[in-house]
Amino acid sequence: MTAVNIPRRRWLGSSLALGASVIAAPVFAQGKATGKPIKLGQTMPYSGPASAYGTIGKVEQGYFKMINDQGGVNGHPIELISLDDGYSPPKAVEQVRKLVEQEDVLALFQTLGTPSNSAIHKYVNAKKVPHLFVATGATKWNDPKNYPWTFGFNLSYQTEGEIYARYLLKNKPGAKIAILYQNDDYGKDVLAGVKHVLTGNNAKMIVKEATYEVTDPTVDSQILTLQSSGADTFINITTPKFAAQAVRKAFDSGWKPLHFLNNVGASVGSVLTPAGLDKAVGCITVQYYKDATDPQWKDDPAMLEWRAFMARYYRDGNVEDASNVYGYIAAQLMVQVLKQCGNDFSRDNIKKQAESIRSFRPPLLLPGIAMNMSPTDHAPVEQAQLSKFDGKKWSLFGEVLGGAG
Structure with missing residues (x-):
């Protein structure tokens, strides 16, 4: 501009x-x-x-x-x-x-x-x-x-990554995980949270990682690379433009993994609608504030x-x-x-x-x-709740969670 x-x-x-x-x-x-x-x-x-x-x-x-x-x-x-x-x-x-x-x-x-x-x-x-x-x-x-x-x-991005990894250990311990992340401190921070939980033999659950730069036009090639790894779980650590691309490309390519979409790229209005609401069904994210598209808050x-x-x-x-x-x-x-x-x-x-x-x-x-x-803690938000997209809205489930520590 x-x-x-x-x-x-x-x-x-x-x-x-x-x-x-x-x-x-x-x-x-x-x-x-x-x-x-x-x-x-x-x-x-x-x-x-x-x-x-x-x-x-x-x-x-x-x-x-x-x-x-x-x-x-x-x-x-x-x-x-x-x-x-x-x-x-x-x-x-x-x-x-x-x-x-x-x-x-x-x-x-x-x-x-x-x-x-x-x-x-x-x-x-x-x-x-x-x-x-x-x-x-x-x-x-x-x-x-x-x-x-x-x-x-x-x-915290690390806390978010920890929450996803803890969910997988409990609900899908045999997951084969592919991860896409922005190649900077933001992307690496969420990744660090995932790896903080998936240690020892569990580290082998991660079968493929791919990065992108903010100057890249698309992440389509990265999605195809991750798909070819045989992963059945996808942790998507991207900002809105690339989050929409990743949701769309994963669906259009026929890849149907359990899809974790990080909070900063999970807006219904700026990400899921451009990607195609039907293509985001089943995605999981974390939320710490109310979603205006969720009817449970209609009269809140x-x-x-x-x-x-x-x-x-x-x-x-x-x-x-x-x-x-x-x-x-x-x-x-x-x-x-x-x-x-x-x-x-x-x-x-x-x-x-x-x-x-x-x-x-x-x-x-x-x-x-x-x-x-x-004076010793400058992080105001330290908890969140998991939420799944049903094609129209995010639906909260489970308890309010914090990091692994």
Whole structure:
């Protein structure tokens, strides 16, 4: 995507920037939000191979607009500056430097992607900028001893891999497993979780592995390679574009394995619908928040509230895209941290309050799951539940689970 040269404008509330340009958004009434703006920054892949995730930034902007309409946080409006990094680590570095050094943001919020966050990890910690609730589940975001300013958000990728492997040991101990994964820390993290459980003789259950690069046009050849291995089980560790390709190709090639589809590539709206809903029947994933396509939540008060929010603040958003629930919950956690700050919005206090989150339960989380953080634990989500796709929706089954440890 080529940046459009539009004169730069500033306003209180959220702003969406593509590249270095700012696209004007409507200004909502600020109510009592007359205090100094709380300025947050983020990078999102509004373009590039992971652009399906761009909706997360948009739903978060909508949520902060709603908060500003309600009077802001302790009388202060939230200003979110959201820049496009194209899922490119060098671009992420450039944009984050701009946010920190030119925009002087108080904190980074939900910068997306393992490669992008890896590229800025040392920089933001050296600058002592709160690096909050990164939109990736790599285990390394929970390392407060070495990276005290970085906080995770997603369920740990390793925990997710452990849950799949534990399910197989219990329910299909003779499985012949083929694994496709993105060739970076994200893909390797889920794989590490699987291998953490499948040790000793059980390691032989994995008969074939294949990788892909985010710059690859398709993963069709990898799917055929995995199919030819004779595997009857497929662990699919991919982002939305490649997840849809893998679901479609596996089905069209006649391969019918037990198919595990990682959480970040399991949206009905952005993955399964493009792939073909019938081709995803029987897929298993993990979930830690409610799925808007699941009829059991049809009359759930939290889901009704979210749908009303979407209708007013993000009308173009797809209500079948799980990313729009995900981003809403992340924004709720951010607002909770800011509320706990009182009127001290210093970087030190923002970090302190993030570490003080206890038993926080955004109502769109699945029952039995809560968010907790401390000075020694920067991972708010550590549990999930297995779910199977029936051709229309994901259906939860089993108990709420954590990692092997």
